[in-house]
Amino acid sequence: MKxxxxxxxxxxxxxxxxxxxxxxxxxxLARSGYSVHFICAGLPLRLRHYRENVFYHEVEVVDxxxxxxxxxxxxxxxxxAETAIEHALDILHVHYAIxxxxxxxxxxxxxxxxxxxxxxxxxxxxxTLVGQEPGFFRMTRFxxxxxxxxxxxxxxxxxxxxxxxxxxxxxxVIPNFVDTRQFRPLDLPDARSRYAREGESLIxxxxxxxxxxxxxxxxxxxxxxxxxxPARLLLLGDGPEREPALARLREKGLADQVEAPGLVEDLxxxxxxxxxMLLPSRHESFGLVAxxxxxxxxxxxxxxxxxxxxxxxxxxNGYLRDPDDxxxxxxxxxxxxADPGLHRHLREEARRDAVETFGSRCxxxxxxxxxxxxxxxxxxSTPGRTTG
Ligand code: GMT
Numbered sequence: 001m002k003x004x005x006x007x008x009x010x011x012x013x014x015x016x017x018x019x020x021x022x023x024x025x026x027x028x029l030a031r032s033g034y035s036v037h038f039i040c041a042g043l044p045l046r047l048r049h050y051r052e053n054v055f056y057h058e059v060e061v062v063d064x065x066x067x068x069x070x071x072x073x074x075x076x077x078x079x080x081a082e083t084a085i086e087h088a089l090d091i092l093h094v095h096y097a098i099x100x101x102x103x104x105x106x107x108x109x110x111x112x113x114x115x116x117x118x119x120x121x122x123x124x125x126x127x128t129l130v131g132q133e134p135g136f137f138r139m140t141r142f143x144x145x146x147x148x149x150x151x152x153x154x155x156x157x158x159x160x161x162x163x164x165x166x167x168x169x170x171x172x173v174i175p176n177f178v179d180t181r182q183f184r185p186l187d188l189p190d191a192r193s194r195y196a197r198e199g200e201s202l203i204x205x206x207x208x209x210x211x212x213x214x215x216x217x218x219x220x221x222x223x224x225x226x227x228x229x230p231a232r233l234l235l236l237g238d239g240p241e242r243e244p245a246l247a248r249l250r251e252k253g254l255a256d257q258v259e260a261p262g263l264v265e266d267l268x269x270x271x272x273x274x275x276x277m278l279l280p281s282r283h284e285s286f287g288l289v290a291x292x293x294x295x296x297x298x299x300x301x302x303x304x305x306x307x308x309x310x311x312x313x314x315x316x317n318g319y320l321r322d323p324d325d326x327x328x329x330x331x332x333x334x335x336x337x338a339d340p341g342l343h344r345h346l347r348e349e350a351r352r353d354a355v356e357t358f359g360s361r362c363x364x365x366x367x368x369x370x371x372x373x374x375x376x377x378x379x380x381s382t383p384g385r386t387t388g
Contacts, residue, residue: 005371006035008083010076010104011095013042015208015237015263017288018123021153021176022095023047028364030054037087039079041072045265057083073099073106080107084116091371093119097126098136101143117374120147122171124285125212127152127161128306141165149374151367154307157285170380172370175310176288177363178295179268180355185297185347186272195259195273200230201337204274204298206267206289207281209239214303214323217280219248221301224330226257229337234274235260236267272296275343276333280323284308291358294318294350299336299343301329311358317349 007029011022023044026036030053037055038047047056059079063070080092080103092107094100101120108118120143125131131140144150144167151172152158158171196202203222207213222233235245235258242260249258264270267289271277277293283305284290290300291311302308304320312318319332336343356362373380 004032004034005090005375006037006088007371008037008039008080008087008089008092009095010039010080010092010100011044013040013044015045015239016123017176017286018096018121019044020046020288021123022093022121024177024179024360025093025364025367026054027051028360029368032368035087037083037089039076039083039092041076048265055087073103076100076103077106077110080104081110084111089116090375091117091119093121095121096123097140097143098130101147102139105143105146117148117379118146119149119151119370119374120144121174122150122152122157122161122285124153124157124306127157127164128283128285129212132164137165141167144171145169149370149380151370153286154310156307156310160285172366174366174370175358175363176286176291177358177360178288178291178354180295180359182268183271183292183295183354184268185351186269188273191269192273195234196232197230200232201225201276202232202234202274203276203278203333204234204236204271204293205278206236206264206271206293207239207279208237209241209245211241212282213239213241214280214282215241215245216248217323217326217329218278219245219252219254220326221278221280221329221333222249223252223254224326225333225337226254228334231257231337233258234270236262236264236270238262267292268296271298274298275337276301278329278333279303279308280321280329281305282323286310290318291354295354295358297347297351299346299350301332311353313349313353317346317353 009026011019023046030036039057059076061070061075092104094104104118108116151174158173205218277300279302281303287308300318303323314320321328
């Protein structure tokens with residue numbers, strides 16, 4: 001019997017969506033019998049417990065007084081190559097191009113391009129922001145072209161990759177997915193009462209609190225809603241914009257209507273307690289947390305910039321608004337919160353779409369098909385095509 005490919009996965013271990021997607025992908029593959037080796041700078045957030053077929057290799061970054069900066073990319077490349085040789089990996093699947101695709105490229109060259117394939121999954125700012133920095137542009141384009149396969153988490157991101165970098169190679173769209181058993185509707189009045197009193201609407205925002213998440217809009221929309229009806233805001237996650245957001249809430253006299261517990265590992269237990277999610281990002285290539293909320297039956301008012309319209313249907317299972325349209329977002333929130341029938345309808349539609357189209361099982365088989373194509377004798381790609 002043909003053995004299943006052995007997969008190495010590299011991702012950022014932090015709370016960002018790319019690390020979550022990579023970890024969930026690896027865990028699902030391991031459940032299906034694949035050996036999955038995570039090669040990362042730290043233990044990914046959702047990889048805390050022992051699981052069969054899952055292996056974790058922490059990258060030790062070598063420092064030396066002569067280095068101005070410790071060369072993480074090179075230590076990662078070495079760890080990838082050593083793991084690939086020792087465990088006979090077939091594929092390195094890297095998430096977030098910079099610098100993971102560079103390390104993967106080096107590792108593949110060290111091991112031998114016939115023995116080890118490189119798949120790069122693009123997640124967002126690796127293409128829309130960081131990858132376009134003049135200091136990274138040429139390198140990002142080179143890595144996209146040199147990978148054996150490239151995937152993007154939305155059609156928007158695949159288009160952006162082709163338009164901005166002028167690459168001709170195929171970029172396969174494999175959308176993000178959600179474990180619909182872990183993220184499911186729950187009716188838990190006791191748990192909810194930790195965050196909101198009887199009669200109060202509970203509005204949630206969850207992110208890594210970076211500038212792109214547009215926290216001022218979260219605060220302003222919440223302020224507009226709270227001016228009209230009893231409401232509380234639940235801020236989940238942590239990052240540089242968390243303190244400024246809390247300060248803005250204090251300035252508006254809303255400090256005692258906010259709960260900000262920081263990073264919550266079991267998001268699937270908390271999201272279903274909310275009535276509505278706000279995700280007014282400056283842009284989102286996908287917006288995984290919005291899909292997780294929808295899977296919990298929580299409608300989302302999300303940014304209309306990026307790939308959110310690939311799973312949010314405005315007015316049907318949530319709302320899409322311009323990130324600067326605070327009054328539009330507040331109006332949508334007030335409409336849905338004031339109308340239990342509409343709210344129920346949105347909740348049901350959100351859950352249904354998450355289950356039917358974006359459940360792990362539907363989406364993961366597309367990664368498996370890609371692995372098989374990349375490993376097929378005639379392969380998928382022709383690394384080396386450059387556009388100058
Ligand atoms: O690109 C980023 O900002 C980082 C990345 C992350 O690690 O959170 O986020 C991106 O990847 C997620 C998972 O695929 C997507 O759901 C997010 O939309 C995307 N972030 C942005 O496009 C801003």
